[in-house]
Amino acid sequence: MPELPEVEVVRRGLAPHVDGRVITRVDVHEPRSLRRQIGGPDAFVHAVTGARVARLERRGKFLWWRLQDERGDELGEALMTHLGMSGQMRVRGGAADVEAGATAGATAGAETAKGVDAPSEPAPRGEGPASDPHRHRRIVLHLDDGAQVDFVDQRIFGGLWTSALEQDADGLPATPDSIDDLLPADVVGIGRDLLDPAQDREAVIAVMRARRAPIKALLLDQSLVSGIGNIYADEGLWAARTRFDAPGETLTRGRARRVLDGAEAVMRRALDVGGTSFDDLYVNVDGRSGYFARSLAAYGRAGEPCPRCATIIRRSVLQQRSCFFCPNCQRRA
DNA sequence: TAAGACCTGGAC
């Protein structure tokens, strides 16, 4: 589910709760959520327990915690998080809650104090009915101020693990928030995302125009440009009046640029309102939903009129994923 | 590049 805007909402929401804190304990309720950890769950617990969080960084849909030892030196490994299709990070308790709690949110969201479906914690413990917000809690990170960060993940496609830091190839800041060029090894092959000022858009355009693959497949290729998932691919293509199945090699330079600019604009607007959520599978660190679903022009709207030309939006399938598009105002060339 | 795998759960 979560694409770049949703992951960035989580990063911004999480940062004030974890920056400078020490991870004092890890509870592993679901070892499969650590399956990307080399050495398994024991290695994960050993690697992060006692580490201090220096800052949170993100590229595309990958979010990682830069860690220090007790003397303030770099640990050389980052705590990686990927939300997969259904992952959430939820914060409970702790010092940052004191000021944040008064307005029911620590993030920049402009929502009112009453969230869409903010669960009223505290919640019952243990395995329970579907209404139990803790039912899919997989990993719990305890912090030295008493706060807990819950990694909640219904489908277990996401996970936590550690990844060694390496130098990024181009020597530029590794992410917009980086103060150095260090990048987790597992992110080295991931392209810079469209919100990264160091992203080379003309280079991406050149690669796309040299490939025969459909434009949507190229947008979803995280090694080319990261952060775009099924929703924002369809929305960016709609904004650029371009069909999902237009081969990359048939795009003009200007058309390719409009597709990327369209995807960027849609993601920035989503970020402004707290991300896209259709249900409680995507929520912010305080349990609130984002508001962007009401702004989607094409995604999930098969059978409804195109907001631009009123032609009925159609659903098709590419690479086993749904594609929503307007058969009239989105063109292959 | 394309299919299958990895998972749970909701809608029908």
Place this chain on the structure above:
DNA sequence: GTCCAGGTCTTA
């Protein structure tokens, strides 16, 4: 029961 779901990773 069937199909669907916002993502990656591996294998043919």
